[in-house]
Amino acid sequence: MKLITAIIKPFKTEEVRDALSQIGVLGLTLSDVRGFGRQKGHTELYRGAEYRVDFVPKTKLELAVPDDMVERAVEAILKSARTGKIGDGKIFVTTIEQSVRIRTGETGEDAI
Amino acid sequence: MTTRTAYVAIALATAAGWPLSAAADELNGADTAWILTASGLVLFMTVPGLALFYGGLVRTKNVLSVLMHCFAVTALVSVIWLFAGYSLALSDGGSWNSLIGGLSRLTLLNMNADTLKDNLPETVFCMYHLTFAIFAPALIVGGIAERMRFSSLLWFVGLWELLIYVPVCHWIWGGGWLAKLGVMDFAGGIVVHVAGGTGALIGAMMLGARRGFPRVPMPPHNLTMTATGAGILWVGWHGFSAGSALMANGAAGVAMLSTHMSAAAGSLAWMASEWLRFGKPSGLGLITGMVAGLGMIAPSAGFISPLGGLLVGALAGGLCFLTLHMIKRRFAIDDTLDVFAIHGVGGIVGSLLTAVLTHEALGGIGILSENGIAGQLTVQAIAVASVLIWSAGISFLILKGLDMTLGLRVSANEETEGLDISQHNEQGYNF
Numbered sequence: 001m002k003l004i005t006a007i008i009k010p011f012k013t014e015e016v017r018d019a020l021s022q023i024g025v026l027g028l029t030l031s032d033v034r035g036f037g038r039q040k041g042h043t044e045l046y047r048g049a050e051y052r053v054d055f056v057p058k059t060k061l062e063l064a065v066p067d068d069m070v071e072r073a074v075e076a077i078l079k080s081a082r083t084g085k086i087g088d089g090k091i092f093v094t095t096i097e098q099s100v101r102i103r104t105g106e107t108g109e110d111a112i
Numbered sequence: 113m114t115t116r117t118a119y120v121a122i123a124l125a126t127a128a129g130w131p132l133s134a135a136a137d138e139l140n141g142a143d144t145a146w147i148l149t150a151s152g153l154v155l156f157m158t159v160p161g162l163a164l165f166y167g168g169l170v171r172t173k174n175v176l177s178v179l180m181h182c183f184a185v186t187a188l189v190s191v192i193w194l195f196a197g198y199s200l201a202l203s204d205g206g207s208w209n210s211l212i213g214g215l216s217r218l219t220l221l222n223m224n225a226d227t228l229k230d231n232l233p234e235t236v237f238c239m240y241h242l243t244f245a246i247f248a249p250a251l252i253v254g255g256i257a258e259r260m261r262f263s264s265l266l267w268f269v270g271l272w273e274l275l276i277y278v279p280v281c282h283w284i285w286g287g288g289w290l291a292k293l294g295v296m297d298f299a300g301g302i303v304v305h306v307a308g309g310t311g312a313l314i315g316a317m318m319l320g321a322r323r324g325f326p327r328v329p330m331p332p333h334n335l336t337m338t339a340t341g342a343g344i345l346w347v348g349w350h351g352f353s354a355g356s357a358l359m360a361n362g363a364a365g366v367a368m369l370s371t372h373m374s375a376a377a378g379s380l381a382w383m384a385s386e387w388l389r390f391g392k393p394s395g396l397g398l399i400t401g402m403v404a405g406l407g408m409i410a411p412s413a414g415f416i417s418p419l420g421g422l423l424v425g426a427l428a429g430g431l432c433f434l435t436l437h438m439i440k441r442r443f444a445i446d447d448t449l450d451v452f453a454i455h456g457v458g459g460i461v462g463s464l465l466t467a468v469l470t471h472e473a474l475g476g477i478g479i480l481s482e483n484g485i486a487g488q489l490t491v492q493a494i495a496v497a498s499v500l501i502w503s504a505g506i507s508f509l510i511l512k513g514l515d516m517t518l519g520l521r522v523s524a525n526e527e528t529e530g531l532d533i534s535q536h537n538e539q540g541y542n543f
Binding site: 049051 | 326329331332386389390392394397400433437440450
């Protein structure tokens with residue numbers, strides 16, 4: 001079991017969700033987050049007073065998948081979230097030690 | 113006859129050859145209906161207009177305090193106006209009339225439905241002028257926002273009203289010494305904007321900058337609220353300008369049209385300045401330019417041509433844009449919502465420009481001074497300078513006194529927590 005964490009541009013959320021649904025991903029968690037990478041932030045001007053906004057809005061997706069699905073899922077996110085411009089985001093893959101479905105008590109891949 | 117009515121009579125006589133006696137003591141229904149309406153419009157531009165405009169510009173933790181300042185000023189000044197303000201500002205002061213009005217209208221008890229003031233019921237005249245008396249100190253709220261103790265603010269506004277607004281209003285509109293000199297102030301460029309703007313600047317300097325200024329970003333918390341308030345200001349200002357004719361006549365029409373053009377040109381000029389300087393036009397810039405245009409046209413609104421109004425607005429948008437940066441950055445004065453840069457400077461320049469743009473050759477109604485533009489310019493400059501000095505000096509004394517007794521500022525801890533909680537035990541938003 002792996003946990004895929006993807007930080008993407010907010011406007012790409014729907015496309016990524018569709019791509020993941022097509023390869024059979026059953027669920028994911030989405031949060032609105034802010035952060036910065038090489039894209040840096042942007043400048044806001046109020047009556048000429050300049051404010052640097054270092055953190056730009058991003059969407060974070062978290063999905064737990066069986067090991068054999070990891071590559072396809074990463075590929076799907078890559079294709080659907082890419083614009084080719086700076087700030088497209090990142091994908092991290094980490095290992096899940098255990099997962100439990102709360103309703104039934106099932107564990108491991110059955111609980112994903 | 114009040115000074116403003118005299119202007120209008122001149123305007124009428126010049127424009128249409130109507131007899132000056134048209135403004136004699138006889139109730140005019142049309143005038144009364146219009147000034148009743150205009151009173152509503154001016155109050156509308158203070159609460160909610162100015163309140164929302166200011167409210168959106170401060171940080172979330174201070175939004176209620178600013179809204180409350182505007183409402184409390186409205187209530188407090190109204191009561192002061194009833195007891196003494198109106199009488200001292202706009203009734204005849206006898207041998208003291210050059211300096212201050214009389215005591216015949218204290219508490220307004222000797223005024224009833226049949227009492228006339230020229231063409232209007234005196235109650236209507238009193239109410240209309242009250243809305244101006246409210247708007248001037250309400251402007252000051254923008255300069256001292258986000259750090260003043262509520263109790264000190266109430267004392268400051270109350271004393272400012274009695275010691276600054278009331279005499280200045282009398283000098284210019286109540287037949288005082290500036291009126292006798294022949295100053296021209298159609299809708300309060302000097303009375304409201306110079307006096308109020310200066311009060312705000314002195315308030316900001318005496319209080320000191322907000323904690324963190326200018327390092328910590330303090331962007332407006334809700335620009336949609338600010339834009340809503342600005343829209344109301346634009347609408348309400350027609351009562352401010354066109355109502356100042358005190359009649360439903362051509363001068364009111366000229367005032368409305370030139371005011372509107374000034375607001376339009378002001379917003380476009382500020383927009384263009386930002387576009388050139390920073391590469392992008394901002395929403396806040398556009399509406400700030402509009403407010404600058406509205407402020408700068410106040411002294412001349414009914415005296416000049418619509419094209420003159422356009423010129424005033426364009427100048428307001430460009431000039432206030434530059435002054436704002438100078439005050440904020442060069443002098444590092446934390447006039448929280450830029451009241452002096454926009455209203456003070458607008459009022460000063462607009463009052464001086466009145467001497468020029470009112471000339472017949474430029475489409476105006478003609479200037480009062482026999483010495484032409486130069487003579488009128490001198491009178492305008494004397495009026496601007498004396499009101500500026502009076503407002504600055506007395507504001508300083510009031511604030512100094514309050515600082516030594518009540519204390520002007522909230523504690524550092526209370527300021528960080530925000531005035532909504534620390535002064536009023538409530539929050540603007542509970543999401």
